[in-house]
Amino acid sequence: MQALTITPGQKDSLDLADLPEPEAAEGSVLVETLAVGLCATDREVIADEFGTAPEGRDYLVMGHENLGRVLEAPEGSGLAAGDLVVGIVRRPCAENCRACAAGEWDMCHTGNYTEHGIEALDGFARERWRGEPEDMVKLKPSLERVGVLLEPATILAKAWEQVDRIGSRAYFRPHVVxxxxxxxxxxxxxxxxIQRGMEVHVFDLEEGGPKEALTKELGAVFHTESLAESGVSADITIECTGAPAVIREVLQNGAKNSVTCLTGVSEEGGEEPLDLGALNLSLVMDNRVVFGTINANRRHYLKAAEALAKADTSWLDKMISRRVALADYEQAFEDRDGDIKVVLDLA
Structure with a gap:
């Protein structure tokens, strides 16, 4: 079968390879891959910024955002041939630390977890793969064209869950996001x-393009000015760029009793002036909370699946800018105007 691979330790080693079929020992459920979403993490793995091959091998199959269809599943597994599924990316650490043992591998204490397409586990950019029923989540048939968005949606399902839990520390009736x-x-x-009935403001520099159109179609307000210039006083802020200048502005412009979630991953080393004394004063005097989040566990996958099932699938479909055949994988990594989410289409 065909698979998109890299050789860890070699920069820009991306290659379309012929690999053996997945072995039965890899799992009792056989899945054919329908789609694999691409993101900045994939580019970083290709650039050899991180990424580890499975033990005993010199290559790693790419792809962590995924959607597949069950070909074979054992009786009593809750899955059957034809079901749509998404493989869970992170798996518990070998030490099975307390967090991993509790099913919270996204909060692993040791850092020795494995991740499909990233750390020591083959990814999903291959025609077929195997796993156990507990390693995947079943989706409704209506999500066949957009279910590949589930993995990124899990990050937000977790973010919103934690916002809600932090907010429950005291009186918290958020309205503006x-x-x-x-x-x-x-x-x-x-x-x-929007699904929570909030007034949502989205900030981005790309004016007049698909991002603005999708934001407005959703019922949110699109801004190209800065958060400070907008005058928006948000009860909840979700930072999704990882850009130090944007993070600084977010930290400096929180409302009283607000909760800020950082989801973007930043590069190290840059200098961005920040008055820590003023920030500390604001956090303390205004009862503000700032926290970071990454990855997700099974609970978040299930919540994200519910959110996608409730959404307008035509709106979700518009988020996918391009669908590229696996054989044309090089085109998928080209930077093109208007791209939001590029997907490898294996169907």
Whole structure:
């Protein structure tokens, strides 16, 4: 079968390879891959910024955002041939730390977890793969064209869950939400805010393009000015860019009793002036909370699946800018105007 692979330790080693069929020992459920979404993490793996091959091998199959269809499943597994499924990306650490043992591998204490397409586990950019029933989540048939968005949606399902839990510390009746960045994560953050009945403001520099159109179609307000210039006083802010300048502005412009979630991953080393004394004063005097989040566990996958099932699938479909055949994978990694989410189409 064909698979998109890289050789860890070698920059730009992306290759379409012929690999053996997945072995039965890999799992009792056989899945054919329908689609694989691409994101910045994939580019970083290709650039050899991180990424580890499975033990005993010199290559790693790419792809962590995924959607597949069950070909074979054992009786009593809750799955059957034809079911749509998404494989869960992160798996518990070998030490089975307390967090992993509790099913919270997204909060792993040791950092020795594995991740499909990233750390020591083959990804889903291959024609077929195997896993156990507990390693995947079943989706409704209506999500066949857009179910590949589930993995990024899990990040926001977790973010909103934690916002809700932090807010329950005291009186908290949020109404206004600010989302910085209108990429896939930002748009999904806005979607979940709209589904909660919030007034959502999305901030992005790309005026007049598909991001603005999707934001307005969702019922949110699109801004190209800065958060400070907008005058928006948000009860909840979800930062989705990872850009240090945007993060600084978000930290400096929180409302009283507000909760800010950081989801973007930043590069190290840049200098961005920040008055820590003023920030500390604001956090303390205004009862503000700032926290970071990454990855997701099974609970978040299930919540994200519910959110996608409630959404307008035509709106979700518009988030997918391009669908590229696996054989044309090089085109998928080209930077093109108007791209939001690019997907490898294996169907």
């Amino acid at each position: 600010a989302v910085t960045g209108a990429g896939p994560v930002g748009l999904l953050a806005a979607l979940l805010g």
